[in-house]
């Protein structure tokens with residue numbers, strides 16, 4: 001029963017605090033309800049005491065009850081509000097209500113049958129009023145209210161039963177009905193009051209937790225809370241924020257948050273980033289737009305250090321700001337938000353950004369950054385496409401610097417060159433390191449060839465200054481390819497590719513120069529790619545063939561050997577000159593396989609030639625990159641069954657541009673195996689006599705350019721004579737290439753050149769024809 005009367009369910013500590021609230025609510029109405037009690041009681045005593053003198057005694061008892069109630073009320077007023085109340089206090093209130101109910105119930109029970117009709121009506125009215133008023137005045141303590149109502153109702157029912165008043169039965173029924181309604185109402189209201197108590201306790205609990213968390217947040221984290229009033233002034237803020245901004249709420253009333261942050265910048269202007277205004281502007285804009293914002297960065301100077309804060313906030317609409325009916329768009333919000341010190345994160349992000357956009361060695365923009373700028377210039381970000389000259393720059397023979405002076409010195413050189421480039425460009429231009437020894441420069445707005453050429457010349461001069469590489473002076477050289485945007489390409493890849501093609505051309509034309517892109521380069525590049533593709537297929541299908549050009553002894557006119565020459569007749573390109581396809585094969589890395597195929601084919605073919613004839617085969621410098629070259633050659637020769645002495649390998653001086661030691665070791669191994677070694681194209685290129693001293697070649701081949709001019713040019717004749725004398729002194733043979741006339745042959749015979757080769761004797765011939773030629777040129781004097 002007691003449980004069903006309780007307006008809530010709660011554990012004891014909570015129930016104790018609820019009881020306190022119930023009693024306090026009841027006591028708040030006590031003066032009023034006691035006044036009503038006293039008024040009614042005094043009125044009744046005055047009217048009926050002449051008939052029933054005991055009423056004075058009844059009045060005295062009621063006064064005593066009223067005194068008790070008012071004393072309790074008075075005590076509650078005097079002391080601070082109690083947080084808890086005991087069950088005993090509730091029982092006291094219950095007993096008090098029960099007593100009061102009994103006191104009031106006694107009146108109708110004892111008096112109703114004995115007073116006059118009009119007093120009976122008054123008594124019934126007062127009893128009904130007191131039942132209702134008492135029930136509702138005690139509603140916050142429902143057990144007391146119900147006890148009071150029921151006891152008083154019971155007294156009234158007894159009185160009605162005892163009276164002979166006409167219609168007393170109806171009144172009896174009405175009384176019972178009203179009383180039940182009051183009891184039910186008390187129950188409902190008490191339940192609703194109980195729910196409110198539970199909800200309030202819940203909210204208070206949550207608030208307490210939030211308060212604790214906030215305190216913990218402010219005390220223990222590096223984050224902070226802040227509030228701005230609608231006028232932009234800093235309101236409540238974490239003490240950490242106030243300290244950082246040196247904010248004094250009394251003095252700094254005229255400062256907005258943005259102004260307070262800007263004020264910190266004045267302490268250490270040197271520490272403030274150049275774009276601080278941009279960040280403050282962003283904050284100002286965000287605060288003037290009533291929309292939530294998140295992680296807005298602002299630089300703040302605290303002490304003598306620059307810190308970065310990330311601010312997050314949402315607008316708080318003032319409940320009473322603006323006149324009633326003011327549109328929301330005209331109401332200025334305040335702000336409530338959090339801030340976090342994200343300095344470490346910002347530094348990490350900056351470092352990541354640097355790594356992602358700049359080259360670690362030189363500090364220049366990297367390829368990605370460069371591409372991004374190029375895309376902007378091409379209008380990829382939606383802006384109007386611009387114009388520019390694009391220079392692709394590659395250092396000449398940089399690999400040799402690394403090889404000769406070490407990687408660290410190579411790095412020093414790259415840095416020096418990067419620095420020289422940076423000091424040559426204008427502020428709006430961009431210089432980037434695309435990778436390795438490759439750089440690029442974007443000259444913004446430059447469209448004229450003359451202007452670009454002028455810049456390229458200036459740049460080359462700036463770069464070609466001696467550099468100190470750990471005590472060694474070295475002067476770097478570069479090649480450049482130049483293309484114009486948008487004339488030579490409107491897409492980043494296209495323009496970069498075209499500048500690259502121009503660079504390729506500059507390298508091919510001997511390096512240390514700048515070349516401008518033209519469409520012919522593109523066509524050439526396309527043809528190179530197609531040739532490379534065709535070469536792969538030809539190699540796979542063995543669709544190339546060899547021809548053999550006889551070499552004739554100038555003294556005996558006998559054939560001494562043949563030079564195997566590679567020919568490619570492509571279904572798509574027709575007859576392609578070796579001068580065109582060999583460099584392609586070298587660059588595509590096909591030359592190793594092609595070279596070995598040529599060797600194998602020539603060695604096998606040699607069996608058809610008269611015994612004793614030499615077979616000369618060309619080796620590309622690129623083949624020497626293969627560490628197993630010598631083993632492979634020896635294997636091919638052994639497999640073919642050709643005596644090693646009949647094989648002559650022709651190399652050019654360019655092989656010595658590679659690692660000379662390795663090349664010499666390879667040549668010595670070949671020579672030791674009995675293979676002859678000839679130095680081809682002697683006279684062109686480097687013609688370093690050091691090579692002749694370092695390796696005992698069997699033969700020097702005099703380049704055709706000297707032979708062709710030998711009759712007309714005294715210089716050519718002098719060179720040829722010197723080469724022959726030199727070879728003779730070093731016990732080497734000589735072969736003159738490109739002999740086309742009998743006069744040239746006669747002069748070379750006179751100069752004691754050993755053998756000759758050229759159209760005068762025979763063109764390069766298919767194997768059968770070469771075999772037939774050999775057969776007819778073996779006899780002396782033939």
Ligand SMILES: Nc1nc2c(ncn2[C@@H]2O[C@H](COP(=O)(O)OP(=O)(O)OP(=O)(O)O)[C@@H](O)[C@H]2O)c(=O)[nH]1
Pocket residue numbers: 361394395396397398399400402406407408409410411414435436437507511
């Ligand atoms: N020291 C140094 N060398 C690098 C770096 N990155 C790439 N390289 C080297 O740079 C060289 C680039 O060589 P290439 O451009 O192919 O050839 P090159 O010798 O300059 O010849 P050309 O360009 O034909 O004149 C390679 O040997 C790379 O190993 C680097 O960061 N530091």
